[in-house]
Amino acid sequence: MQFNRWHIMGGMLFLGGAVLVALALLPSPSALLPAATASLEPKPAFTATPEPLIPTATALLSNATPTAILPSATAQPPTPSATADAAIPLTPDSLPTAQDFHFPEHELWRLGVSVPLNSPTVYNLAALRVGWVMNWNAFRAPPVPAGVKFAQTVRFKGGVLKPDAATLTAIAAANPGATWLISNEADVRWQDNVTPEVYITLYHEAYTAIKAGDPGAIVAAGGIAQPTPLRFRYLDLILEGYNQAYGEPLPAQAWHIHNYMLREERDSWGVDIPPGLPDATGMLYEIDDSGNLDVFRSQIWAFRRWMAERGYGGQPLLVSEFGIPMPEDYGFPLERVQTFLRETWSFFLTATDAGLGNSADGGRLVQAWCWYSLGDPTYATGNLVNLDSFAWTPLGRVWMRLVE
DSSP, X not given: XXXXXXXXXXXXXXXXXXXXXXXXXXXXXXXXXXOOOSOOOOOOOOOOOOOOOSOOHHXXXXXXXXXXXXXXXXXXXXXXXXXXXXXXXXXXXXXXXOTTOOOOGGGGGXXXXXXXXXXXXXXXXXXXXXXXXXXXXOOSSOOOOTTOEEOEEEXXXXXXXXXXXXXXXXXXXXXXXXXXXXXXXXXXXXXXXXOHHHHHHHHHHHHHHHHHHOTTOEEEEEXXXXXXXXXXXXXXXXXXXXXXXXXXXXXXXXXXXXXXXXXOBTTXXXXXXXXXXXXXXXXXXXXXXXXXXXXXXXHHHHHHHHHHHTTOTTXXXXXXXXXXXXXXXXXXXXXXXHHHHHHHHHHHHHOBOTTTSBGGGTTBSOSEEEESOSOOSSSOTTOXXXXXXXXXXXXXXXXXXXXX
């Protein structure tokens, strides 16, 4: 989710869519992302594109509401088989109280925030105590203040590698050991929007270029909008096609996903159908499910099981975007959003499984995560900063209390 990924459509449309990979080949978890550098490079201007992630307010009022980090060695994945479209259970929100929750000091390196507008150096990131940031770009000199890591991102939008291969090699060489997020919602038609076949080609080009500049780079595959059965099929086509095209399993040192709960229905609100798939529907999530903590947790468990079944079990998993992509008056007042923030953090910190999680990280399911967002003028429910005054929002003040 970023400003160039959203716009207002017919009234109000809202949003859609971390990093530190592994804990084993590097001297410390904080080394998972490149160190900050003093010099800055200009950030490309955002270009707004349609992204109907939620129904318009007009549609709601007219009864049109829809129904419904050390990387481990990559094992040899089996040939993927079609994933059954078993529904992820939709259960009521379970909101265990965690009034005394306080983010552990030694775990702050895991905590990230996305920055849709302005250079990250414009903001007081020290007050948020984040370990890393991302802004859907790649830089030779990452625009971050001292002490904050930067996650490099490779885009596939329009079926074109951005940055191009030569630039990727140069950036990788200048940032040894960096973490690279490959694609931003390639499975969403108004984001990177590529078929599995195109993803395979661009991933191979990006991976080869990055490793040519830095053999020690941590390359995270994936980038889907949400881990659902429909999107597992999209990824299965990628894994199968990559093996057929290049005679080896898709190489990756980590995986990254966005963890939203948005409707999967062709030409409807939500995240539509992944390019190249013939389906008309997938998970028919409702608006309220965007804050459903039980579904949020179940999707992470489901993706970890998918990783293990495909031969990537135990690799680092990064949730490179999450949050509530709905406006406050759609049922998401501050109290609910702050509960969502606190409980997702608590889940990430405590969810472990010796067979599915990262063994170098105590079996944790998720190694690092990135909140959407620091500040977005269109999708403001999760904003931590008021973009007019640069004052902290009420949610931003809650964040600071949890990490102080």
